[in-house]
Amino acid sequence: MKICYFDAFSGISGDMTVGALVDAGADWEALESALRSLKLEASFRLEKTKRRGIAASKFSVDFEEQKKHRHLPQIEKIIAGADLPPRAQQNAIAVFRRLGEAEAKSHDVPLEKVHFHEVGAVDSISDIVGACVALELLGVGEVWGSRINVGSGTANTEHGVLPVPTPATAELLKGRDVYSAGPETELTTPTGAALLTTLSNGFGGVPALRVLSQGFGAGDKDFTTHANVLRVLIGERSNAQESTSITMIEANIDDSTPQVLGYAVERLLAAGALDVTLTPVFMKKNRLATMLSVMAVPEMAEELAAVLFAETSTLGVRLIPAERRVLARQIAGVETRFGTIHVKFTETGNIAPEYDDCRRAADSHGVALRTVIAEATEAFRRQTEISKT
Numbered sequence: 001m002k003i004c005y006f007d008a009f010s011g012i013s014g015d016m017t018v019g020a021l022v023d024a025g026a027d028w029e030a031l032e033s034a035l036r037s038l039k040l041e042a043s044f045r046l047e048k049t050k051r052r053g054i055a056a057s058k059f060s061v062d063f064e065e066q067k068k069h070r071h072l073p074q075i076e077k078i079i080a081g082a083d084l085p086p087r088a089q090q091n092a093i094a095v096f097r098r099l100g101e102a103e104a105k106s107h108d109v110p111l112e113k114v115h116f117h118e119v120g121a122v123d124s125i126s127d128i129v130g131a132c133v134a135l136e137l138l139g140v141g142e143v144w145g146s147r148i149n150v151g152s153g154t155a156n157t158e159h160g161v162l163p164v165p166t167p168a169t170a171e172l173l174k175g176r177d178v179y180s181a182g183p184e185t186e187l188t189t190p191t192g193a194a195l196l197t198t199l200s201n202g203f204g205g206v207p208a209l210r211v212l213s214q215g216f217g218a219g220d221k222d223f224t225t226h227a228n229v230l231r232v233l234i235g236e237r238s239n240a241q242e243s244t245s246i247t248m249i250e251a252n253i254d255d256s257t258p259q260v261l262g263y264a265v266e267r268l269l270a271a272g273a274l275d276v277t278l279t280p281v282f283m284k285k286n287r288l289a290t291m292l293s294v295m296a297v298p299e300m301a302e303e304l305a306a307v308l309f310a311e312t313s314t315l316g317v318r319l320i321p322a323e324r325r326v327l328a329r330q331i332a333g334v335e336t337r338f339g340t341i342h343v344k345f346t347e348t349g350n351i352a353p354e355y356d357d358c359r360r361a362a363d364s365h366g367v368a369l370r371t372v373i374a375e376a377t378e379a380f381r382r383q384t385e386i387s388k389t
Contacts, residue, residue: 001141001331001342003209006196007231008148011187014127015059016217016230017195021134022046023057024215024234034133037083040122044130049218052227056216059130061123072100072111079129087340088132091199094360095128098172099194106167124191131195138234141331141342143199144207147177147271153184169193176203177271182225201356204272205297209235237330246274247301248322251314252281254289261290264311271307272300295324334379338365341376351377 042063172193219228338361353376
């Protein structure tokens, strides 16, 4: 099983994602065959190009303009009827559902009444399905993302001129670390945001991996300021310890509510913290307080300290150099009645089903999270016993 890291320094869109994954080694003929099975009356092109001197792949979809709009059930039917790998099919439907929920909230309409304009067009269906299939062709089981450059200015949409990031994109990126750099234009589209936030295991720096390949997907525009490409790194989980040198960032806080502290924890994790904990402590004069502790790689210490200052009332933090030891981990997918769940395990027998997989499964099937975790754990143990025989 491989890891895919999306480096969205110039944003992310659906066509950039497909181009980058094919550039990194996904089989184009197999991908094109899967896309043709959607029966969208479209043709697909992959061309080599350059953006500021960087060789990249440009994915394009050719079709006759269509005036009609599509609703989510129609799109799900198209995807379900195509000849796609089961996991890619499941992921593509999940991406569109997340996209639909963001559009519904942004325009204050029920999900079933959302008209998919740009995101329901033939090219966007092809982009989302193409990205999910390409990840399967590469054998990717774990997706990570960088901080996301959203761009700035305005964008022309079916709803008129909207600010960047558009309302749907901003809704999709809630809780993620974003920024704006480069020319005033839309760099991250709703389709790109939906793909990355739905499929990712987390956001931050590059995870510990052994790089096998990289790929570049070209955007439509060629800027003078930077290469308008999306980079992906494909690799395998490294057996080396993830980080022996770390920085602990600590602060004692006695005037914040649990809600504020809980939100700060979410923001720190989204910004790339390795771990965040809250510990009840007594301060001077026996004041009850909470010690917020952040574990970080040293190069992210200042950035995470800034998040802590922004999200809490603390006036000072402690930066403490430390070391840690991490067991080598592997990830395997197990089949359950709730779909494929990835399980992290070590040679010492520690087992931990991936939380994001379990949460998505629990939400989509309307069952308790602990039920999914228990079934995934048992499925992994059965799979392990079978492999030993």
